[in-house]
Amino acid sequence: MNRGLAAVMLCLGLGLTAGAAAANNPDAAAPVKIAHGPVRMPSGVDFGRMQLVNEARLIRVYTQMTGVGDSSDDKLLFSRDVAQKINLTNRQVNRRFMDMILATRRFQVFDDSTTVVREGASQTLDGKLMDITIDGQVVGSTQDIIEIAPYRKARTAVRLSVQLKDVLSGEQLFPAGVSVNGEWGMAQGEGTLLPPSASTSSPDMQVSLANDYQRALDKALTQAVSRIGLVLRPLGRVTFADDRTVSIIGGSRHGFQGGDTLIIFHVDMTQLGERQVIAHTQPLAVAHCDGVGTETSQCDWTLVDTRFHVAVGDYAVLSDRSATGVREE
Numbered sequence: 001m002n003r004g005l006a007a008v009m010l011c012l013g014l015g016l017t018a019g020a021a022a023a024n025n026p027d028a029a030a031p032v033k034i035a036h037g038p039v040r041m042p043s044g045v046d047f048g049r050m051q052l053v054n055e056a057r058l059i060r061v062y063t064q065m066t067g068v069g070d071s072s073d074d075k076l077l078f079s080r081d082v083a084q085k086i087n088l089t090n091r092q093v094n095r096r097f098m099d100m101i102l103a104t105r106r107f108q109v110f111d112d113s114t115t116v117v118r119e120g121a122s123q124t125l126d127g128k129l130m131d132i133t134i135d136g137q138v139v140g141s142t143q144d145i146i147e148i149a150p151y152r153k154a155r156t157a158v159r160l161s162v163q164l165k166d167v168l169s170g171e172q173l174f175p176a177g178v179s180v181n182g183e184w185g186m187a188q189g190e191g192t193l194l195p196p197s198a199s200t201s202s203p204d205m206q207v208s209l210a211n212d213y214q215r216a217l218d219k220a221l222t223q224a225v226s227r228i229g230l231v232l233r234p235l236g237r238v239t240f241a242d243d244r245t246v247s248i249i250g251g252s253r254h255g256f257q258g259g260d261t262l263i264i265f266h267v268d269m270t271q272l273g274e275r276q277v278i279a280h281t282q283p284l285a286v287a288h289c290d291g292v293g294t295e296t297s298q299c300d301w302t303l304v305d306t307r308f309h310v311a312v313g314d315y316a317v318l319s320d321r322s323a324t325g326v327r328e329e
Contacts (some may be wrong), residue, residue, distance in 0.1 A: 032288065032300040034244070039283035039305050042263055042320050044233035047278055048168050049131075050267070050315060053237050056253045056295050060131045061101065061232070062112035065094035067138035068217070077143045077154065077200050078209040086210050093217065097136060100225045106234060106255040106318075132173070132232060135163040136224065138217070139179070143209060145194065154192040154200075155185035156212040160220040164231060173231050180227065182220030184212050229323045236297065236316040238264060244301060246287050248316045251295045258292045261319040262299060264310055284308045286319065 049059060068083075068090045083089070098109045112133060140159040145152045160180050164173040185191025192208040194200065200209065236250020246264060250256050263283055270279035284305055291298035 029290075029300075032244075032302060034301050035303045036306050037303065039263060039286055039303060041265060041281055041283040042233070042317060042323070044231055044323065045235070045265070045267070045278065045281060045315075045317055046166070047269070047276060048166060049232070050235055052131075053235055053249055053254065053315075056249075056251075058106065058108045058253065058255050059232055059234070060108045060110065061134055061228075062110045062130050062132070063094055063097055063101070063134045063136065064112045065090050065097055065136045065138075068093045074138075074141045075143065076141055076209075076213060077145075078206045078213070082206045082210045083213075086207060086214070088210055088214055093221075094136075096218065097134075097221050097224075100221055101134075101228065104225065104229060105252075105257060106229065107232070130167045133165045133167060134228065135165075136221075137161045141213065141216075143213070145200070150196055152194040152196075152198075153185060154194070154209055154212055156183065156191070156209075156216040158182045158213065158216040158220050160217070160224060162224045162227070164228060174227075178224065178227050180220050180223040182216040182218065182223070184216035184219065190215075226324055230320070233318040233323055235318075236262070238310060238312055238314040238316065239296070240312065241310040246285070246299050246301065246310065246316075248297050248299065249295065250316060251293045251297055253295055256289065256292050256297055256318070257322075258290055260289050260292065260297075260322045261302070262287050262289060262297075262316040262322075263319050264314055264316050266308070266311070266314050282308060284310050284314065287316070 052059065068088060094111060098111060101107055101109045112130075137160070138158060139161045141157065143154055143156045145154055158181070160182065162174065162178045162180065164178075165171070166173055192205065192212050194205065198205060200206070234250065234255030236248035236254060236256065238246060238248055240247040241264075248262070256262075264285045264287060266282045266284060267278055268280040268282075269276045271277075285301055286303035287299035288302050289297045289299035
């Protein structure tokens with residue numbers, strides 16, 4: 001074999017060895033393919049929450065829940081005493097609502113059920129400025145029994161109304177409100193089964209029917225949390241960008257998590273009376289963020305609109321995909 005061919009074979013061998021080593025290295029970055037084209041701008045961008053980037057904190061939301069098990073048009077098959085027995089109360093359901101919002105790891109969540117909603121930009125609770133108040137109200141519930149011979153089965157439906165208010169501006173973020181429905185017993189394997197001789201008034205059946213209501217309500221709460229996540233999104237600000245990566249101020253303290261996808265955008269402001277408002281937003285690129293720290297994140301481009309240039313000072317917002325995705329620990 002001549003020396004030139006030997007040298008080529010050696011280089012190829014070393015390259016293959018290095019490539020195999022990189023592929024087997026747990027710290028090796030996965031190759032990212034960058035696409036080019038227009039980027040869709042998501043909702044959830046608000047001037048007030050853009051200002052939270054510098055405060056390095058989560059959005060503070062305060063929740064309260066009313067109407068659980070006692071709406072005037074409820075048609076339920078269990079008694080209020082049974083509801084109390086299994087902690088199916090406004091306070092307990094509000095606690096469950098808070099836990100669901102907390103599980104997204106996007107917000108600070110506080111119990112506002114012992115206060116009334118106060119007007120004014122300086123509204124506080126326990127010495128902390130309130131960003132958002134969330135009022136949930138059960139506005140209707142039904143339970144009925146269907147025949148599935150030789151048994152009978154309970155079907156439960158709960159309708160939940162949610163209002164979302166920006167305390168600083170006084171703006172309703174769901175202008176017409178949001179109504180979500182939770183159902184339990186519509187699918188196979190769901191709902192209380194009653195043997196032919198069983199009565200809905202027996203103690204065991206009463207508890208089971210109340211649990212059905214709780215499961216239907218949990219489904220409604222889950223939908224409400226998803227809708228809230230689409231409107232309230234963490235934001236960050238670009239500090240560095242090159243042809244493959246972008247760095248932002250925005251980490252876990254802001255509500256970002258490893259694996260998030262962000263939309264990078266430019267914003268133009270205008271004066272409206274005595275306040276500044278967003279005049280125009282231009283989506284620029286999409287980035288995937290594996291390196292999310294406490295206050296900053298390192299991300300890789302996945303989609304870039306080559307008509308525009310990303311600059312220091314541009315903003316980042318959580319994409320629809322990450323805002324609605326189920327988080328895994």
